[in-house]
Amino acid sequence: MTNAPRPKLADVARVAGVSTGTASKALTGRGALRRDTRERVLAAAEKLGYEPNVAALGLVSGRSYTVGLITSDQLGRFSVPVMLGAEDSLATGQMAILFCDAREDPVRERHWIRTLSARNVDGILVTSLRSDPRPSLSDLVSVPVVYAYSPSERPDDISVVPDDAQGGRLAGDHLLEVGRTRLAYVGGPASYTASHLRLRGFREALAAAGLDLTTAPLFVSWEEEAGRQAARMLLRRGDEFDGVFCASDQIARGLIDELSSAGVSVPDDVAVVGFDNWDIMTLASRPPITSIDMNLTKVGDVAARLLTEAIAGEASPGEHRVECTLIVRGSTV
Amino acid sequence: MTNAPRPKLADVARVAGVSTGTASKALTGRGALRRDTRERVLAAAEKLGYEPNVAALGLVSGRSYTVGLITSDQLGRFSVPVMLGAEDSLATGQMAILFCDAREDPVRERHWIRTLSARNVDGILVTSLRSDPRPSLSDLVSVPVVYAYSPSERPDDISVVPDDAQGGRLAGDHLLEVGRTRLAYVGGPASYTASHLRLRGFREALAAAGLDLTTAPLFVSWEEEAGRQAARMLLRRGDEFDGVFCASDQIARGLIDELSSAGVSVPDDVAVVGFDNWDIMTLASRPPITSIDMNLTKVGDVAARLLTEAIAGEASPGEHRVECTLIVRGSTV
DNA sequence: GTGAAAGCGCTAACAT
DNA sequence: ATGTTAGCGCTTTCAC
Numbered sequence: 001m002t003n004a005p006r007p008k009l010a011d012v013a014r015v016a017g018v019s020t021g022t023a024s025k026a027l028t029g030r031g032a033l034r035r036d037t038r039e040r041v042l043a044a045a046e047k048l049g050y051e052p053n054v055a056a057l058g059l060v061s062g063r064s065y066t067v068g069l070i071t072s073d074q075l076g077r078f079s080v081p082v083m084l085g086a087e088d089s090l091a092t093g094q095m096a097i098l099f100c101d102a103r104e105d106p107v108r109e110r111h112w113i114r115t116l117s118a119r120n121v122d123g124i125l126v127t128s129l130r131s132d133p134r135p136s137l138s139d140l141v142s143v144p145v146v147y148a149y150s151p152s153e154r155p156d157d158i159s160v161v162p163d164d165a166q167g168g169r170l171a172g173d174h175l176l177e178v179g180r181t182r183l184a185y186v187g188g189p190a191s192y193t194a195s196h197l198r199l200r201g202f203r204e205a206l207a208a209a210g211l212d213l214t215t216a217p218l219f220v221s222w223e224e225e226a227g228r229q230a231a232r233m234l235l236r237r238g239d240e241f242d243g244v245f246c247a248s249d250q251i252a253r254g255l256i257d258e259l260s261s262a263g264v265s266v267p268d269d270v271a272v273v274g275f276d277n278w279d280i281m282t283l284a285s286r287p288p289i290t291s292i293d294m295n296l297t298k299v300g301d302v303a304a305r306l307l308t309e310a311i312a313g314e315a316s317p318g319e320h321r322v323e324c325t326l327i328v329r330g331s332t333v
Numbered sequence: 334m335t336n337a338p339r340p341k342l343a344d345v346a347r348v349a350g351v352s353t354g355t356a357s358k359a360l361t362g363r364g365a366l367r368r369d370t371r372e373r374v375l376a377a378a379e380k381l382g383y384e385p386n387v388a389a390l391g392l393v394s395g396r397s398y399t400v401g402l403i404t405s406d407q408l409g410r411f412s413v414p415v416m417l418g419a420e421d422s423l424a425t426g427q428m429a430i431l432f433c434d435a436r437e438d439p440v441r442e443r444h445w446i447r448t449l450s451a452r453n454v455d456g457i458l459v460t461s462l463r464s465d466p467r468p469s470l471s472d473l474v475s476v477p478v479v480y481a482y483s484p485s486e487r488p489d490d491i492s493v494v495p496d497d498a499q500g501g502r503l504a505g506d507h508l509l510e511v512g513r514t515r516l517a518y519v520g521g522p523a524s525y526t527a528s529h530l531r532l533r534g535f536r537e538a539l540a541a542a543g544l545d546l547t548t549a550p551l552f553v554s555w556e557e558e559a560g561r562q563a564a565r566m567l568l569r570r571g572d573e574f575d576g577v578f579c580a581s582d583q584i585a586r587g588l589i590d591e592l593s594s595a596g597v598s599v600p601d602d603v604a605v606v607g608f609d610n611w612d613i614m615t616l617a618s619r620p621p622i623t624s625i626d627m628n629l630t631k632v633g634d635v636a637a638r639l640l641t642e643a644i645a646g647e648a649s650p651g652e653h654r655v656e657c658t659l660i661v662r663g664s665t666v
Numbered sequence: 667g668t669g670a671a672a673g674c675g676c677t678a679a680c681a682t
Numbered sequence: 683a684t685g686t687t688a689g690c691g692c693t694t695t696c697a698c
Contacts (some may be wrong), residue, residue, distance in 0.1 A: 056691035058388035
């Protein structure tokens with residue numbers, strides 16, 4: 001707990017032998033000043049370790065150099081990379097981030113909206129766990145809002161989402177490349193948009209090769225146990241299959257586990273592709289799982305960039321998609 | 334993007350037919366006012382949807398009603414619950430949280446310290462992934478700092494940590510209760526304080542029953558694969574054992590997996606207790622894993638409370654420990 | 667090119 | 683009990 005009150009502009013001005021007005025111009029770079037005056041001020045500021053008081057800046061500019069980050073859903077594996085990506089690009093722009101956890105609760109969300117508006121935030125970033133569209137906040141606030149991961153219901157809002165369909169295509173292309181032709185799909189719950197988008201992309205890839213799924217798509221829950229069940233169902237059906245695309249790494253891990261127990265070799269008999277590229281799952285599985293990475297950090301980064309632009313008055317409405325990436329591991333090669 | 338400039342105190346005062354000074358007294362509850370005057374002001378504020386401008390408050394009070402939350406380590410599974418716990422108790426106190434990710438990088442940490450001081454934060458919460466002591470920030474800042482999860486090196490700083498030793502005792506007591514007497518310990522890397530504290534507590538529990546480990550403690554890495562290796566080592570040693578305490582759920586899962594493959598039944602032949610209570614691991618394992626929960630949300634909550642107190646001038650220096658909890662599942666019963 | 671002064675929204679002394 | 687006013691730290695006209 002060091003003390004010594006922080007130096008203010010008046011201190012800098014005094015040390016530099018100028019008025020506060022001049023010091024301000026020198027520090028902000030606005031207005032016309034003699035070179036040596038400017039340098040004297042800069043030197044004084046440096047010497048004193050001067051940092052402008054953000055509250056004062058905010059009062060005069062009406063801005064806060066702060067954005068709100070509302071996580072509308074259980075904060076977890078998905079939101080965190082998005083947050084970090086956003087933080088990175090906002091922080092380099094001198095923006096600070098107010099962290100607001102709304103826990104899927106509209107009441108808490110309202111509370112945060114009020115708080116953020118009282119704090120004059122320059123913009124708001126909204127992120128959720130589910131990739132399904134969420135209600136727009138645009139009518140409630142007077143600053144730009146960008147939705148990351150889970151898009152707004154309103155198409156003219158600014159949203160950034162992973163390209164699930166393209167991820168599905170990657171999975172399909174890869175399985176075809178490693179010579180698989182009798183393919184199955186195990187999605188998450190049918191209530192999730194992502195389950196369908198990933199399937200659609202997967203089918204598009206197969207269609208481009210003149211193929212389709214060998215056996216009807218399965219929709220289960222996201223967990224490992226669901227993957228085990230799915231494996232049992234596929235085996236029981238009796239349809240021959242040599243490749244499976246699972247909509248989560250957890251499903252993939254459970255499925256691989258059960259296939260192995262049943263004497264089916266992965267990848268020799270059946271190649272498996274997962275989704276999420278969650279290393280805790282992909283690397284712990286035997287064999288490790290080939291997976292689709294949603295590049296969530298990039299999602300956050302792009303969202304933050306768009307927010308910064310929107311704050312500057314350059315809006316780019318609509319849904320922006322971030323490409324997925326294929327990570328090849330032992331479950332397919 | 335609703336517009337309409339936010340009402341200010343002057344607007345409230347005008348509507349209520351009083352001066353701004355009076356309106357301020359009514360709203361803050363300070364000073365003496367006639368009851369109906371106060372109510373008129375309150376009604377006007379309510380009607381206009383008035384929220385005080387935080388920048389102005391900050392300028393006059395020198396406070397910001399904001400705390401910085403610095404995550405000094407890769408933000409992940411451990412930091413997130415701590416953050417959420419902290420958020421919860423700070424938000425109810427009208428405090429907002431500035432989210433600062435320092436990524437284990439001292440340079441970034443310095444950057445944030447400067448930023449936070451420019452923003453006049455009222456206090457700082459520091460959280461890290463590792464439970465080993467970290468360098469103190471006290472000499473760099475002029476506001477209270479509380480360290481959550483990873484304590485400060487300086488014993489007179491305020492730190493909040495999970496009680497690893499007590500967690501180890503819980504594990505020991507439980508294994509004894511379910512009738513196990515030939516016990517082994519598999520820790521994380523020896524470089525982690527937590528590996529030793531958990532072992533110490535475990536041994537204390539055994540000692541209280543006149544026992545000690547049957548076989549020398551193992552120190553491996555935290556992952557599943559390490560658990561598998563540990564299982565092989567224990568089996569190879571040939572020492573008989575009927576209970577194992579693992580310092581992470583990942584280790585426990587790998588160990589259970591390998592024991593099962595080797596024909597050793599869990600929990601019939603060997604009971605296993607994990608640590609972290611990470612459901613992705615504990616529930617996906619077969620059998621599900623009995624584990625020790627560090628109550629990280631509580632750690633964050635306590636840290637936030639202590640920070641609030643410290644800001645109010647009531648310091649409670651020292652290391653505060655939060656108790657762990659035993660969660661019983663199929664791997665021991 | 668530089669300084670003086672007003673004003674951002676609010677609170678707290680001080681008048682009345 | 684209420685109104686008036688100074689001032690928090692800064693930027694920005696407006697004079698000089």
